[in-house]
Amino acid sequence: MSETTQVLDLFDTDHRALVTQLAENATNRCEIIVGDARRVLKEMPEGYFDCVVTSPPYWGLRDYGIDGQIGAEATVDDYITGLVSLFREVRRTLADDGTLWLNIGDSYTSGGRTWRDADAKNKGRAMDYRAPTPEGLKPKDLIGVPWRLAFALQADGWYLRTDIIWNKPNCQPESVKDRPTRAHEYVFLFSKSEKYYYDWQAIMEPASSPKQKSKNRRTVWNINTEPYAGSHFAVYPRTLVQLCIAAGSRVDGRVLDPFFGSGTTGVVCNDSGRECVGVELNPEYAELARERLLRGR
Numbered sequence: 001m002s003e004t005t006q007v008l009d010l011f012d013t014d015h016r017a018l019v020t021q022l023a024e025n026a027t028n029r030c031e032i033i034v035g036d037a038r039r040v041l042k043e044m045p046e047g048y049f050d051c052v053v054t055s056p057p058y059w060g061l062r063d064y065g066i067d068g069q070i071g072a073e074a075t076v077d078d079y080i081t082g083l084v085s086l087f088r089e090v091r092r093t094l095a096d097d098g099t100l101w102l103n104i105g106d107s108y109t110s111g112g113r114t115w116r117d118a119d120a121k122n123k124g125r126a127m128d129y130r131a132p133t134p135e136g137l138k139p140k141d142l143i144g145v146p147w148r149l150a151f152a153l154q155a156d157g158w159y160l161r162t163d164i165i166w167n168k169p170n171c172q173p174e175s176v177k178d179r180p181t182r183a184h185e186y187v188f189l190f191s192k193s194e195k196y197y198y199d200w201q202a203i204m205e206p207a208s209s210p211k212q213k214s215k216n217r218r219t220v221w222n223i224n225t226e227p228y229a230g231s232h233f234a235v236y237p238r239t240l241v242q243l244c245i246a247a248g249s250r251v252d253g254r255v256l257d258p259f260f261g262s263g264t265t266g267v268v269c270n271d272s273g274r275e276c277v278g279v280e281l282n283p284e285y286a287e288l289a290r291e292r293l294l295r296g297r
């Protein structure tokens with residue numbers, strides 16, 4: 001397989017640091033733009049994408065080791081406000097019948113600590129600061145970040161169509177003894193308009209009744225996390241992305257992931273005949289994604 005890296009003029013912008021197109025791999029219709037999504041999105045044409053599948057950095061949870069990273073804001077309100085304005089740009093680039101599938105997890109207040117220890121198994125988890133307890137919350141409170149964000153996006157004009165519980169049967173154990181171990185995150189389905197493209201038949205699930213082989217997909221998705229050997233962390237599983245893309249975009253459609261990370265969205269798009277544009281701030285992760293797309297998994 002030959003590989004070409006070239007600077008493209010896809011969105012006719014001077015601001016983009018680099019666009020990598022894996023042009024000579026016939027099955028690869030994925031492009032990676034290295035840069036800050038807040039700026040890169042502004043250069044993208046209106047109504048260009050059919051579907052957006054993404055997982056933004058969670059607030060105060062991981063250090064992606066680069067200036068300008070989202071998730072390191074001093075307050076949860078700043079984090080939400082920043083994401084709302086970023087997703088406003090996303091909505092502009094989305095076709096009128098397009099959808100946004102947004103994966104996000106929750107976290108707890110720090111209980112007064114201002115930093116967090118490195119996790120021996122997952123060094124990327126260490127933050128050299130820990131966000132302060134948001135006003136009105138107490139130590140040990142669950143912050144409710146996913147729903148704060150969902151309501152803020154709804155108030156900004158998105159149609160909030162459903163929450164989906166991503167249940168992780170193989171979730172990480174926790175040492176807590178005063179609450180159940182968290183085993184889920186959310187995927188929110190938003191649409192730009194009241195009517196939108198949604199292929200319910202593409203993601204039907206098996207039915208238990210003998211009369212019926214399959215039924216409309218339910219809102220709880222049981223999907224194991226997938227180990228990823230590269231040094232990126234917070235990778236979401238391909239199966240999760242496959243469902244979003246199958247229901248939310250037509251074959252030959254165009255998908256955007258403004259927080260591309262290791263490129264999982266691109267891998268699934270390549271496997272399922274969709275074009276994909278990924279934006280990633282950290283050039284090292286963009287390089288990992290590029291290598292991963294060339295490997296094809």
Ligand SMILES: C[S@@+](CC[C@H](N)C(=O)[O-])C[C@H]1O[C@@H](n2cnc3c(N)ncnc32)[C@H](O)[C@@H]1O
Pocket residue numbers: 035036037038054055056057058064068069070232233234235236258259260261262263264265279280281282285
């Ligand atoms: C939760 S991870 C995405 C992981 C991805 N879904 C995967 O499967 O690999 C969030 C990513 O957003 C990137 N990021 C943080 N701030 C950004 C910004 N301002 N613009 C673009 N990417 C950003 C981080 O570097 C990180 O790779």
